[in-house]
Amino acid sequence: MNFPLVLLVLLVVTGGIWVLDRFWLKPKRAPENHEPWWIEYPVSFFPVILIVFCLRSFLVEPFKIPSGSMIPTLLVGDFILVNKFTYGIRLPVINRKIIDLNEPQRGDVLVFRFPEDPSIDYIKRIVGVPGDKIEYRNKQLSVNGKSFKLELNGDYKYVESGLAYIYAQKFSEKIDDREHNILINQEMPTIQLSAIHYFPHRENCQFDHAGFVCEVPAGNYFTLGDNRDGSSDSRYWGFVPEGNIIGKAFLIWWNFSDLSRIGTSI
Template sequence: MSALTGVLYAALVAYLGGWYVGRWSGNFALLLFILTTVTLFYWLAERFHFAPARRAAADALLSNDAKRREALAAQGISRVDGDVEPARQQILQQPWWLDWTAGLFPVILIVFLLRSFLFEPFKIPSGSMVPTLLVGDLILVNKFHYGIRLPVINKKIIANHDVQRGDVMVFRYPEDPSTDFIKRVVGVPGDEITYTNQKLYINGQPAPVQAQGNFYDEDARVYRQRFLEKLGDKEHQLLVEPGAQRFFRPDRADGPFPFQENCRYTIEGVSCKVPAGHYFMMGDNRDNSRDSRFWGFVPDENIVGKAFLVWMNFGNLKRVGTFFN
C-alpha cells in the first residue's frame, strides 16, 4: 500500500504541475471529488482493517510478554529485563502513507462540502468588471443562492432564489466549461437586450444612468468615465470610453453559439432576445469586456453562484470586506 500511495501522490504532483504550467486545463471540483473519494477509501481501510490489526498485534505483544513473565515467575525468577511498551507504541503508530491519506480525509471532506454547497473562493483575473471588482481581488461566491447543485456535474437538485438583473454571477464559460468567468447579469429569460451606441436598453427601455465623474484605472493607467447604472432595483458603477464604440460580432471559437439566431448585429451594436433557461452577461468595464455580446448566452446549468464579497486583495488591503451587488 505504501508503494501505491507513492504512485498516487506522484500522479497528483504531475497533474498539478502540468495544470500550473498550462500544459492542460484542470477541473478543481473533479480533483477535489477524487481526492475525497480516495482518502475516504483509505480512512475506511484504516478504521476497519489496519487500525484493528495494529491493536491486535499490540495486544498479542502484551499477552506474550505477560505469559513469558508468568513462566519465569513460576521458575522463581522475579526480575525480568525488557520493557515492551516502546515496541507496543511503535506497532500502534500509523504509517506515513495512512497519515497522509486517511489522516487528511476529514479536512478534505470539509473543504469539499464547503466549496460544493456553501462558498467558493474566486480570483479576479482581468479588468472586465472594473470598477466593481479589481484585478487581484479575491472574492467569495455564494454557491447555494441560486439553488443546491450536485458537485462536478453541476445539476440543480434544490431551487432557491431566481437570477436577477444586476447580480454579479460566476459561471462556467460556455466556450470552455473548465474555466470560470464572472460578469453581471443584464438579461434574464424573455428579455430583449439591446446595446447600441454605448447605451443599454432592456425591453426597449434605456437603463437609467448617472454620470459619476472620472475613474483612474490603475491597471490600464488611464482615466475612464464612470457612471451609476440601475438594473431592476440594483445600482452599480460602470465605465465607458466615449468614442471607443466597437463593432460587435459573434466570435465564438467553436462556431455559432446556441440561439445565435436570437441576436441581430449591426454597425451600431447588438440586440438579443434571451431564450428560456439562459442569461445575457456583460462586464462593468463596458468597452473592455468580452461577454455575451460576442459569445452568446449563459445556460442555467453553467451557473456557479452569486459573488458578493471581497475577502482579500494583497495589493490593496482597503478592498478587504467590500460587499457588492
Template structure:
C-alpha cells in the same frame, strides 16, 4: 479550475476510503496478528490525518463559499485585477462538484447579480459578469446604451475614472451610474468610441438562460460577442458577494489595498 476540483474530490474519496477500511477491517486484522493496535501503515496514518481536512475544504468550497481571483479588467470599476472574492455556492441551488449538476433547487439569479460561471465556449474556465437579462427579457445594446424590454436604461455621469498602479488602463474613461432595475451600479465606457467588434444587437433571452455583460463595457467579452449569446442556467457556479483581499501584481509587488478588504460586491 476543473483540475483542482477533481484532485480535491479524488483525494477526499481516497483518504476517506482508506480510513474507513482501516477502521472497519484492517485495524482488527493487524491486532489479531500482532496483538498491537498502534502499528498503522504510513498510508493509513496520512489518510486519517488528512481526510477530515480535505472533507471540510470540499464541503466548504462546493456548497458554502468558494474563493476566486479576478484576472482581468472586464468588471471594472467594481472589481479590479488582484481582487480576491468569495462566491456564494448555494444562492442558486446546491450542485455536485466536478459536473456542476444541481441536486437541490434554492433560488435563481436576480437582475444585476454578479455571477461566476463557465461560459459555453470555454467550459474549462470560470468567468465573471453581471446578469442584465432574465429569461423572457428582450435585451438590446445600441450606441453604448442598454435597452431592457424596449426601454433604454438611464445613466448618470459620475466624472472621469482615475486608476492607479495596474489599473491605469482605464484612466480617462467615463464613470457612469447605470440604473438597472433593482440593481443600479457603476460602469465604465469610452464616450464616443464604439465597443470592439460592434456588439450591438437585440436578443430575447430563452427559458433557462441569462444575458450577461461586464461593467467595463468597452473591454468585456460577454454575451454581446458570443456566438451563442446566452448563459445556460446549468453553467452557473455561484453569486459573487465579497472582496476578502486585494493583492496587486505578481507576488503582491505593488502591495495590498486594504481599503477594498471586506467590501461587498454591488
C-alpha cells in the same frame, strides 16, 4: 487543472483508507503497533479534505479576478467569495442542479463556466433573464423597452495590461432597484462587429454599428461586464446556459495591493 475533480479523488482515496483502517485494519492491529505511514497520513488528512470539499462544493468558493472587465466593481487582483447555494444545490464536478432555491436576477454578479470553453471561469453581471429583450444602442442599455438610468460620476483612469493608460467615464447605472457603477469609453465603438462569434441562439440577436438587440432564450442569461468597452461578454460570445452557472459573487475577501478593499460587498 480540474481542482474539484482532484479534490474529489483525494477525498475518495483518503476516505477509503480511513474506512479500511477503522473497520478492518485497526481491530486487527496490536495495541503496541503504530499505524504505518500510508495509513497515518491519509487518516489525518481525511477530515480536513472532507471539510474543504463540502465548503467549496456546496457553500462558498474563492476566485481571483484576472482581468479588468468588471472595473470599477472588481479590480485585477481582487480575491472574491462566491455563494454556491444561492441558486440551488449542485452536484460537485458535474455541476448538475439537484435542488432549486432561487433564480438569478438582473444585476447579480455571476460566476459561470465560459460557454465556449467550460474549463475557464468567467465573471460578469446579469442584465437579461429568460424572456427579456435586451437592447444596447449608443452606450445605453434597455430591457423590455425600459432604459436603465445612468448618472455621470466623473472620470476614471486605470492601467491596462501593457502599461497602457485607459481614460473612461464612470456612470452609476440602476438595474431595476439595484445600483452599481460602470465604465464607458466614449472613444470606443458601442460594439465591434468583427469580434462577434457564431453562438447558440445567434438567430435571437440583430447587430449593427449602433448596437444590438437580443431576446434571451429559455434557460439562458445575458451578461455584460461593468467595464462596458473593455469586456468580452454575451454581446460577443452569446448567452450563458443555466447549466454553466457556478454561483453569485458576494464579497471581496482579499487584495494584496489594496487592503482597504477587504470586506467590500459585491
